[in-house]
Amino acid sequence: MKTILVLLFAIFSTILYAQEFQGKAYYFSKTGVDMNFGGRQLSPEMKKQIAERMKSMLEKTYVLTFNQSSSIYKEEEQLDTPGSGGGGRWRGMMSSFSSTNYFKEIKEGNYYDQREFFGKNFLIKDSLPKLKWKMENETKKIGNYTCFKATAMKKVDELDWRNMRRGRGNRNRNQAGAEVKNDSVTKEKGEIETPKEIEVVAWYSPEIPVSQGPGEYWGLPGLILEVQSGRTTLLCNKIIMNSKEKEILEKPSKGKQVSQQEFNNIAKQKMKEMREQWSGRNRGGRRGF
Secondary structure, three states: OHHHHHHHHHHHHHHHHHOOOOEEEEEEEEEOOOOOOOOOOOOHHHHHHHHHHHHHHHEEEEEEEEOOOEEEEEEOOOOOOOOOOOHHHHHHHHHHHOOOEEEEEOOOOEEEEEEEEOOEEEEEEEEOOOOOOEEEEEEEEEOOEEEEEEEEEEEOOOOOHHHOEEOOOHHHHHHHHHHHOOEOOOOOOOOEEOEOEEEEEEEEEOOOOOOOOOOOOOOOOOEEEEEEEOOEEEEEEEEEEOOOOOOOOOOOOOOEEEOHHHHHHHHHHHHHHHHHHHHHHHHHHHOOO
16 A cells, blocks of 8 residues: 555656646644643633633644745734734744744755744754654545545654643652653653653645645655644645646745754743843842832
8 A cells, every 4th residue: 555655656746746836735723722720720711811812822824835846834924803912922922932934845855944033033944854754554534635644753842832831740750651751851840841752643645746744744645734743733724736826935045044953042042031031020029129
């Protein structure tokens, strides 16, 4: 079965490449969140208010424009709704820690990630992450496309806020077992922690034979239409193939060029400065200033 898929992928890829095809895939992204906030008791009304304010940060729409060799993955801009309670400010801050303009060069094996971080523009250029996909014997329909399942273990970026969680403490370590097995360090209960790696489940369709997918995901014999990664799910709900209006896929060029690790170091330093400033304000407040 796998051999047949690979052969079909090669044949259709050659045909489509000769036709200089292009496509667009629209994805809806949703991230779950622990509304207990470390065990604190919140009223249903308070939880609802917090959920509404975080909605613009946790639910987004992206567009993947792709051809055989490259792709651009961008977030669709959304207007703040009345009563969002500062959702736009939250979205602006948190977008610094997640990609909104991601360009992949499949043949060269590079990606370019353009971000604005606290008023400064950065252009992250680095090698595409390569996941070791395991083909599974499961299929399902997504829209009109037959999709096949693939899984992989993915290292979690240290700034990936979507997978951050409050520590359960040592007393829960035996009960949690495999769930906390990959944690980078032992945390006290209530502290923020990030697992070292998480399982990624992808659904791809050989009917669209390109090695493309949303964001950092790629490397399967067909377009990835759904990704489940930690608490985040990306689901394709619309595909446009070979539109009369073609787009030129150009890599981002705006901003100071840095590697992913260099950007992470800059971000961590900025977060440290903000924590120190906030701590200083709290101490000042206790002194009556």
